Amino acid sequence: MQVSMTVNEREVSAHVENRTLLVHFLREELRLTGTHVGCETGYCGACTVHVDGKPVKSCTMFAVQANGADIATIESMASNGDLHPVQEGFWERHGLQCGFCTPGMIMSAASLLEENNNPSEGEIRHAIEGNLCRCTGYHNIVRAVEYAGAKMRGEEPAPPDWEEGS
């Protein structure tokens, strides 16, 4: 079947099998490999992208269902070399280790902050509850989102909470 959609502000069109998952279309047809596959069953969230402005797990959607949609992936988050505040927060607050869950985590966090740039700890944890991370224990991910929220509000982020020096 022929599908057309906008991906990262670019019009794309391709022939796909009906059963092709959106995540496989993005990764294998468009070579946008920043979106990851962690479970293929919608639990881990590594494949989270924005579909028409909402966070969606792209392994739970067929490419044909995205026909006509506006898709944004992790590759679109930085613009002209400037990191998105959430990306900057992840770097500044050590919000990632292996980095595999990170693209999906960033997409979910960016959606949260789009709606509410001053979330509580509980609201942040709830917003990323569908994105599994095995490395960080979420501590620094929550801190990274707090950092990004502060930046988006034009405030100075709280200092990091790791011990300095040894």
Added chain:
Amino acid sequence: MVTTTSALGGSVRRREDPALIQGKGTYTDDVTPHGTAYVAFARSPYAHAKINSIDTSAAAAADGVVAVYTNADVAHLGDLLAQVKIVKGRPLLAGGEVNHVGEAVAMVVAENSYKARDAADLIEVDYEPMKAVIDLKEAASDVALVHDELESNVILAWEAGPWGDEEGIAATKQTIADAKDRDDTVSVSVEAVNQRLMPVAIEPRSVVAEWQAGYGRFVIHSSSQVPHALMGAVKTTFGLDATHVQVIAPEVGGGFGVKLNVYADEILVCFAAQQLDRPVKWTETRRESSGSSIHGRGWVGTATITGTRDGEILGYELDAIADMGAYEQNFTVAIPFLGLFVGSGQYNVPTHWKVTCVFTNKMTTDACRGAGRPEAAYYLERAIDAYAREIGVDPIDVRKRAFVEKFDEATVSPIGFAMDTGDYATNLDKLVEVADYEGLKAERDAARAEGRYVGIGVASYCEVCGFAPTALSELGFSWSTYGLPAGFYGTGLVRVNPDTSVTVITGTGPSGQGHQTTWAQLVSDRLGIPVEKIRVIHGDTGEAPMGVGTFGSRSVAVDGSATYDAAERVATKAKDIAAHLLEASADDIELSAEGASVAGSPDSSIEWGEIAAAAYLPHRLGESEIEGGLESHVIFDPPNATWPFGSHLAMVEVDPDTGNVEILRYFTVDDCGIQVNPMIVAGQVQGGVTHGIGQALLEDVVYDEDGNLLTSSLLDYPIPTAEDVPFYEISSTVTPTNINSIGAKGIGEAGTIGAAQTVVNAVVDALEPFGVKHVDMPLRPKRVWAAIQEARG
């Protein structure tokens, strides 16, 4: 603004991150050479069955199928190589029988992954089911056999007290028996399950093999913690030499032990690539990962503390059975031995420790973050907590009374191993202080007075890390099966390039631990060149002459130390060159970010560019007898393992109506010696603790009595989400090791080793008003609620 500091000990922002936060890192499944074909496996639905026949004709005729292989096609390659194979290794593809659900029976290669999976479903196997061996006590008593050709399911028993000393063991047993006979003593036992876990890296395993037929050479990308072991296994299996097998572990999306194995699928993908003369890729699904990538833990046992009624511990005993699964893979039977190393923990207490390793009709067990040490610490610390509770003495006081005293020279533990350095009381005192233990107890008591079920749990642990001294290879833990040198040394190569950038090549295989940053800090500390100019290459057997990989919290202590020492040698040579060019004494030369200068003579200086240029243009070195080049390669064989330690405290609240456990506070005071990057160290602890909380509260691999795997998705096997855990309160003490030049011990597993028993101790404390003495992990609401109901009668 990203701030950096190059000093050792600074929380330098990671060099790895810019690519990863933009979706521009390369993981194995992102590698797709032109013409790649895709693999899917047909897998056993039975735990134990004879294979009467396999019909691959429909699969072979299916659309897009390139090839189908069964055991008959690959049997000539032999079994999968394994490090510590005592009895029974794994066939590459099942032969006459299958021994666990998920065992691979046939391999399909097709034009894309969808077609490969379609065709794998068309493979027809005539199975004849047999009795499955699932229960560990039944396995140990040989009610039925996993492998008919063997006399027993028991592979071996690890026994110590101390290790390797039969007379000593007999004497220890007598000492403990005598203590039990005294009138003023009690013995308190905890019979507990340390359940089977899946490590669960979020990146599934993946391998891509290219066979360069013209050169007779493999190039393999694999999501591996041990690229050199895979290189060795491939070269040995296919009869090649090390220059003809290049294994690259690019970005690896988490390890936790699941990628610390050479797997049959990796060898089979290489085989198919060679046979078909085209690139071949396999990436596991989560369901496949659940049944056919290694599991960990899986012990049942009884831990007993004998001591006086006023809190002096006189003996510790552990008698346990450990589940090895159906076949031995990489380390399998060695994992409980890692627990044995730390069987007596931080305590100067006569210890008799025995763990019997048995086959079962389940997936193989191997390393899961901590690997043997969490199990050992769990039993010991649960038993100490139960003893303290029984005699009514504060568990902190019981521990401190039993600690090995502070030592800064090698000291032999009761279990029989020389530990490097330790200061346990100072560490626990700091925990008491930072957590405000007395204040927390008052809070708990106030909550109880209000009818809330709040509890505090404490646990201490001692680790063994930094594998390893070559002497350990004599125990059988070595890379020699893979045709590589036996010891677990470390390697580091440091090269200042002509343009003053620095290339570092090391033998590790990290999966998120930040080696590019940490190693750059180590080198910068020695050379003065800023971390931004230092590129660290790891996980590539084509670059690193040799390496052992990343596991067992070994990397900084071993390969990091090799790199640190190599950088020191490069610094020495750079000073020699500068001294020659400045006509000064090398002893007076100081290095900095800019270059070299003569101490006390700021005008007499030279830039790095001139030093590097001279190194590569030897005529500038004149008659100095300095050789060209500015690099050093160091192999470091540590004289001992490292022995990190720490203490954790959890405060929890249990909802008596639902059994739900909430973690209110979690404190850690870990001691990993010198910290190269405290930010990364804290991150390792936070992730490790969460892994341990996952075991305590959520995770459990469940096979039913017929050996069907009931937990093959992340819904059935829940790992902690952001809503399951609190912010952590992280502190440390610093007791440097004296076995390497950095003074670093290792931190990757500390959090996991300390956490599970800390949480369970806290929950048991919370349930004290009900008289609950133990609840087996995972402490899911239903199980906790049932324990409350049972205690209430």
